[in-house]
Amino acid sequence: DAGITQSPRHKVTETGTPVTLRCHQTENHRYMYWYRQDPGHGLRLIHYSYGVKDTDKGEVSDGYSVSRSKTEDFLLTLESATSSQTSVYFCAISESTAGYTFGSGTRLTVV
Amino acid sequence: RKEVEQDPGPFNVPEGATVAFNCTYSNSASQSFFWYRQDCRKEPKLLMSVYSSGNEDGRFTAQLNRASQYISLLIRDSKLSDSATYLCVVKPPNNNDMRFGAGTRLTVKP
Numbered sequence A: 001d002a003g004i005t006q007s008p009r010h011k012v013t014e015t016g017t018p019v020t021l022r023c024h025q026t027e028n029h030r031y032m033y034w035y036r037q038d039p040g041h042g043l044r045l046i047h048y049s050y051g052v053k054d055t056d057k058g059e060v061s062d063g064y065s066v067s068r069s070k071t072e073d074f075l076l077t078l079e080s081a082t083s084s085q086t087s088v089y090f091c092a093i094s095e096s097t098a099g100y101t102f103g104s105g106t107r108l109t110v111v
Numbered sequence B: 001r002k003e004v005e006q007d008p009g010p011f012n013v014p015e016g017a018t019v020a021f022n023c024t025y026s027n028s029a030s031q032s033f034f035w036y037r038q039d040c041r042k043e044p045k046l047l048m049s050v051y052s053s054g055n056e057d058g059r060f061t062a063q064l065n066r067a068s069q070y071i072s073l074l075i076r077d078s079k080l081s082d083s084a085t086y087l088c089v090v091k092p093p094n095n096n097d098m099r100f101g102a103g104t105r106l107t108v109k110p
Helices: none
Strands: A004-007 A010-013 A019-025 A031-038 A042-051 A054-057 A064-070 A073-078 A087-094 A106-110 B004-006 B011-014 B019-025 B032-038 B044-050 B055-057 B060-065 B070-075 B084-091 B104-109
Touching: A004 A087, A010 A019, A019 A031, A019 A087, A019 A106, A031 A064, A031 A073, A042 A064, A042 A073, A054 A064, A073 A087, B004 B084, B011 B019, B019 B084, B019 B104, B032 B060, B032 B070, B044 B055, B044 B060, B070 B084
Parallel strands: A010 A106, B011 B104
Antiparallel strands: A004 A019, A019 A073, A031 A042, A031 A087, A042 A054, A064 A073, A087 A106, B004 B019, B019 B070, B032 B044, B032 B084, B055 B060, B060 B070, B084 B104
């Protein structure tokens, strides 16, 4: 019954390669978010979207870009992966001031 | 200073114990507050919203103190299944996103 799915669930990639993570929702929520989670830092916002083609930067956006061409899909691209981008990436959806629903996460390792 | 700060723990308590977590936030104009639960290697899940008047959901009680800018979560009669990391979450004003504390880890032991 998952209304939000992330793919891939795990990925290992080499330094310098581009990587795209996908978030797909079936809830028709307006807001979508990409976070990364690292030990000691909690969840930090990378980018978010408030509608089709409407996106904005979060606190750790350097090295990342996003696109939202359809309500249901929010893509996160690491333009040239670095080891510091090894992390767990979570996508989330929400409506207005309600709480978030998170996807299951993507574990990315950059070697 | 971090926008949302939590004691990282870990808190190790026996079954049946009462345990309380606190969280402080820096922006006094913040509007919405939540507690999330995150199991190991899983995504965070909403545990409960926190209202100004305080709210209770079974064994869980959340309270908000706006004057002191802190939020608390009380768990009574702890169960083994309560073992998890608890994330304090705050929505700043004029923002469409939310800010997360680093989490407090709880282990409930038999």
